[in-house]
Amino acid sequence: MLKQKTIQNKNDKLRLIFLGGMEEVGRNMTILENQNDIIIIDMGLQFPEEDMPGIDYIIPNISYLKDKLNKIRGVIITHAHYDHIGGIPHLMADLGNPIIYGTDLTNAIIRKRQEDYKNCPVKLRLRNINNTTRLVLGGFRLEFFKVTHNIPGSMGVAINTPQGIIIHTGDFKLDMNPTASEPPDISKIAQFQNRNVLALLSDSTNADCPGHQFTEKQIEYNLEEVFRQAKGRIIVATFASLLNRIQQIIWLAEKLGKKVAIEGFSMKTNVEIAKQLGYLKHKKNTIISLRKTQNIPDNKLIVVCTGAQGEDRAALMRIAHDEHKDIKIGKNDTVIFSSSVVPGNETSVQRLKDDLYRKGADVIHYQMVDIHAGGHAKQEDLKLMLKLVSPKYLIPIEGNLSLLKAHERLAKGMNFPEKNILIPVNGQIVEFANGQAKLTNKKVCTNDIMVDGLGVGDVSNIVLRDRRTMADDGMLVVIATVNKSSGKLLNNPDIISRGFIYMKENRKLIEQVRNKVKQLVQNQDVSKPGNEDQLKNKIRDEIGKFLFKETERRPLILPVIISL
Numbered sequence: 001m002l003k004q005k006t007i008q009n010k011n012d013k014l015r016l017i018f019l020g021g022m023e024e025v026g027r028n029m030t031i032l033e034n035q036n037d038i039i040i041i042d043m044g045l046q047f048p049e050e051d052m053p054g055i056d057y058i059i060p061n062i063s064y065l066k067d068k069l070n071k072i073r074g075v076i077i078t079h080a081h082y083d084h085i086g087g088i089p090h091l092m093a094d095l096g097n098p099i100i101y102g103t104d105l106t107n108a109i110i111r112k113r114q115e116d117y118k119n120c121p122v123k124l125r126l127r128n129i130n131n132t133t134r135l136v137l138g139g140f141r142l143e144f145f146k147v148t149h150n151i152p153g154s155m156g157v158a159i160n161t162p163q164g165i166i167i168h169t170g171d172f173k174l175d176m177n178p179t180a181s182e183p184p185d186i187s188k189i190a191q192f193q194n195r196n197v198l199a200l201l202s203d204s205t206n207a208d209c210p211g212h213q214f215t216e217k218q219i220e221y222n223l224e225e226v227f228r229q230a231k232g233r234i235i236v237a238t239f240a241s242l243l244n245r246i247q248q249i250i251w252l253a254e255k256l257g258k259k260v261a262i263e264g265f266s267m268k269t270n271v272e273i274a275k276q277l278g279y280l281k282h283k284k285n286t287i288i289s290l291r292k293t294q295n296i297p298d299n300k301l302i303v304v305c306t307g308a309q310g311e312d313r314a315a316l317m318r319i320a321h322d323e324h325k326d327i328k329i330g331k332n333d334t335v336i337f338s339s340s341v342v343p344g345n346e347t348s349v350q351r352l353k354d355d356l357y358r359k360g361a362d363v364i365h366y367q368m369v370d371i372h373a374g375g376h377a378k379q380e381d382l383k384l385m386l387k388l389v390s391p392k393y394l395i396p397i398e399g400n401l402s403l404l405k406a407h408e409r410l411a412k413g414m415n416f417p418e419k420n421i422l423i424p425v426n427g428q429i430v431e432f433a434n435g436q437a438k439l440t441n442k443k444v445c446t447n448d449i450m451v452d453g454l455g456v457g458d459v460s461n462i463v464l465r466d467r468r469t470m471a472d473d474g475m476l477v478v479i480a481t482v483n484k485s486s487g488k489l490l491n492n493p494d495i496i497s498r499g500f501i502y503m504k505e506n507r508k509l510i511e512q513v514r515n516k517v518k519q520l521v522q523n524q525d526v527s528k529p530g531n532e533d534q535l536k537n538k539i540r541d542e543i544g545k546f547l548f549k550e551t552e553r554r555p556l557i558l559p560v561i562i563s564l
Contacts, residue, residue, distance in 0.1 A: 012036075012139065014163045014432040016199075019060040019446055020046065021398050022426045025205060026083040028398055029060040032159060032166065037138030038071040040098075041157065041168050042078055045086025045451075056451045059087035062094060064427075064444035069096040073137035077102035078170030079154035080109040081241055088124070089117040090451065097122040101135065103153035104128045108273045109241075131155065131185055145185040147172035150242050150375035152181050152279040156189075163432040164198025167389055171203050171398065173213040173374070174381045179220050179251075181244050186388070193390035199422075199437065200391035204399035205376040207407035212380045220248045223338070226364055227252055232298035232332030234258075235361075237308035237316045238339045240266035243274050245338055246304055250282045253302050259288050263327070264306030264315040290326040298332060308339040310348030320355045331360035340374055379410055386411060393420045393437045395430070474499025475556040476547070478513070478539055480521050484563040487524075487531075493517040500555040509550060513543060532561050 012034045020027030026046030032039050045057040065072065075098055077085055088100070088110055102110065107126040114124055129135065135142040141160040148154070149171045159166045176183050206213070227234060238245050246267075253260045260282075262268050274280035293301055307316025316335075318324040329335075335356050341349050356363050377385065386394065394416060396407035401423075408421045422439055424430050427446035431438050477496040482489055495510050495517075497503050503510055517539060524535040539559040548554050 012162050014161050014166075016166070016395075016424075016430040016432070017064070017444055018397070018424060018426055018428075019062065019064070019444075020044065020426055022404070022424060022428075023401060025399055025403075027058055027060055027087075028084050029087065030168065030201070030397070031065070032140065032161070033068075033071070034139050034161065036071060037073050037140060038065070038068060039073050039137050039140050039142075039159070040075045040095075042084040042170075043075060043087040043091055044081075044083040046083065057086060059090050059449050059451060061446050061449050062091055065095060071138075072096060072098045073140070074098050074135075075100045076142065076157055077106050077110065078157065078168070079103075079149055079151055080106040081151060081171065084171070085110050085113065089114055089120050092124060093120065093122045097125065099125045099127055101127050101129050101133075103130060103155060104277055105151075105153035105274065105279055108277060109270065112269055112273060129155070131188070145188045146182060147184045148175040148178050148181060149173065150239075150244050152243055152274070158192065158197075161198075161432075164392070164435060165192065165195055166199050166201065167192060167197055167391065168201045168397075169203050169385065171205070171375055172381075172385075173377045174384055175213065175215050177215045177217045178244070179216045179248055181216075189385070190388045193388060197389050197391040198432065198435065199393040199395055200386065200389050201395045201397045202382060202385055202407065203376055204382075204396040204403045204407040206374060206378045207382060207396065207399065207403045207410060209378040210380075211378050213374055213376070213378045216244060216248065219245075220252065223248065223336075224252050224255070226334070226336060227256055227258075227302075230299075230334040230362075232330065232334070234302045234334050234336065235316070235319070235327075236302060236304045236336045236338050237306065238304065238337075239308065240264055240270050240306050242339065243270060243280060246271060247280050249302060249304055250280070250286055254283055254286055258300050258302050259293075259296050260286055261288055261290050261293050261301065261303045262305075263290060263303055267304070267306050267315075293326065298330070303327060307352075308337050308349075309341065309345045310352045317352060320352055320359065329356060329359035329361050333359075333361040335361045335363050337363070337365040382407060382410055383414060386414065386416065392435075393422060395422045395424070473553040473555045474501075475558055476500050476513070476543070477558045477560060478517055478543065479560045479562065480517060480535075480539075481562045481564060482521065489518060489521045490564065493521075497555075500553065501551070509547075512550075513546070516543060516546060532563075535559070535561060 015033040017031040019029040019031065024046050026044060028042040028044040030041040045059050047057050072095060077100060100110065107128055111124065111126060114120060129144060131144050131146045133144055139162065143158050144155045147156050147170060154170060156167065156169045156172060174184055236249055250260055262271050271280060305315035307314030311317060319327045319329060322328060353363050394411050396404040404423050408423060411421055412418055422430060422437060424439055427443045429440045429442045431440050475498050479494040480489060481491055493514050495513055520535065520538050520542060524531055524538065536559040540557045544554060544557050
């Protein structure tokens with residue numbers, strides 16, 4: 001048993017706070033806090049929405065924890081998907097670099113990702129756990145149970161607190177017939193119902209989907225049928241982290257006498273880590289490098305690659321656009337999208353499919369044949385989890401509000417007491433005292449922290465608004481050169497349009513703008529202190545109003561005053 005100091009006080013209130021994951025899919029981070037101790041579960045990122053141009057991703061806001069670093073006893077990571085580990089390189093230094101607990105594969109992927117962030121000021125302290133680990137972190141006693149997901153090493157966690165047991169499922173499905181991973185700890189999960197579980201925090205990502213999640217065995221059978229019918233080369237695009245699917249493909253290749261090439265930096269990295277830890281197995285010559293594929297007959301080759309979401313520079317996009325040096329799409333190729341489409345990527349994925357069709361490939365995706373099983377429990381699995389655990393309170397987690405409410409409806413349909421289903425928003429404090437839970441009116445800051453290139457948190461909502469404006473209506477730069485002493489205009493203002501209008505075809509409008517700028521400069525003596533900023537604001541306001549009246553568009557107006 002791994003131990004830190006142990007403090008147990010039945011009068012100690014328990015606070016549960018979600019810094020992300022309760023109003024979106026992603027950015028998962030949960031805090032459990034009592035008087036003396038804090039533990040953190042997951043530290044993920046959220047991929048940007050369509051109205052966030054230039055943003056790489058969003059990470060949790062940890063301002064609430066900044067003055068509580070001495071209380072943080074550890075970080076539990078349920079599995080190695082980026083929506084659960086993606087914030088680690090950016091946040092651990094500011095959190096005082098507490099110990100991270102995860103399975104060996106989870107920690108290996110975290111460690112590898114940390115190496116990609118050369119400027120990280122801390123060396124992570126990683127400790128391996130498994131489903132038999134018992135861990136004491138301050139006043140919390142933790143135990144773990146295996147769940148099936150689409151990456152090995154996924155765990156749920158039960159936290160024994162003075163108020164009762166809190167169970168966090170992590171991402172899960174109850175697949176009793178997995179092909180590339182171990183089945184879930186059903187018997188261990190079922191034992192919790194005899195231990196008076198206070199609250200179940202349960203994955204809601206697929207709460208609006210009826211039935212049971214497909215078993216991986218069924219997916220493997222369907223993939224084999226597709227592989228057998230393919231005339232030539234097979235290209236399978238999937239998530240880089242979907243290691244169970246990659247293992248299935250390797251086993252099918254060996255069964256059918258085919259070779260496998262892996263393409264995509266992140267996928268190659270994950271495959272190598274999984275091989276080293278024994279999570280991914282293959283015969284000696286099954287996996288070959290891409291440069292050796294030229295000597296393999298098309299009907300004996302499977303390429304597994306990234307890019308199933310239509311990402312610009314991912315392997316499949318480069319292949320489809322003839323930008324890949326080793327792979328060109330041919331008329332007998334079969335391209336398989338073995339993943340569902342992440343919301344927001346529908347348009348890019350459809351364009352990618354169309355491009356592949358134009359090249360003559362046969363395209364197969366999960367809406368045509370069941371060749372992808374999601375990693376999240378559907379409604380019948382969620383019901384089973386609720387029955388197995390029999391908690392006093394249910395808190396749906398990990399989803400947009402509509403998904404959390406779908407989970408609530410599901411529980412109510414099982415006669416679970418409505419008053420015992422809690423749906424907090426991000427930052428809202430749930431308080432447990434004397435075995436009772438309360439959604440308080442207290443809320444901690446969970447404003448978006450956006451990562452843009454090397455910048456973390458330096459892109460505000462105002463910057464985003466300007467980017468949206470430029471994306472929608474373009475920008476107009478107004479340059480006025482004035483005499484430093486007199487404030488008089490030295491020459492005609494220069495006007496530059498980008499993404500707004502084509503200047504050669506709108507000379508009359510540009511001339512009207514130029515004349516209005518002249519008038520504004522003449523009425524404002526910029527030689528006096530403070531007047532230059534006032535002039536810029538006037539140009540921004542007056543020219544903006546004029547252009548909207550003339551064009552019904554609102555370009556970003558950027559005034560530049562040059563004093564000579």
